[in-house]
Amino acid sequence: MELSIYDIIKGPVLSEDAHKKNRDLGQLVLQVHSSATKPLIKEAMKKLFNVEVDTVRTYIRPGKRKRVGQTRLFREEGNEKRANITLKEGYTLDLFGTQEVAAIERPAKEKKNDK
Numbered sequence: 001m002e003l004s005i006y007d008i009i010k011g012p013v014l015s016e017d018a019h020k021k022n023r024d025l026g027q028l029v030l031q032v033h034s035s036a037t038k039p040l041i042k043e044a045m046k047k048l049f050n051v052e053v054d055t056v057r058t059y060i061r062p063g064k065r066k067r068v069g070q071t072r073l074f075r076e077e078g079n080e081k082r083a084n085i086t087l088k089e090g091y092t093l094d095l096f097g098t099q100e101v102a103a104i105e106r107p108a109k110e111k112k113n114d115k
Helices: 016-025 038-049
Strands: 009-012 027-032 053-061 065-067 074-076 080-087
Touching (some): 009 038, 038 053
Antiparallel strands (some): 027 080
């Protein structure tokens, strides 16, 4: 099966852990095709986003058993392949839209003195 560069990268992983890795370590966590290799992922990133990739680490996240309704039936979810990608120095890619948002300050609660 021949994969195009558009089939290799499915999209970013939107989780707290992925957001922390992006913010603190500068890594991107992407969901990729199950048969994509590290060189294919690196090439797809270069062609799609015009960035240079330093390292690609892939792992397969196993599927889970989900209960169907209130019966004793279960269904299996499929495995999911993810890639942690570190870009070379000087390259950035903002897939998460992590612009700083001003925090809303809440007023402190006043204590009631009923004495």
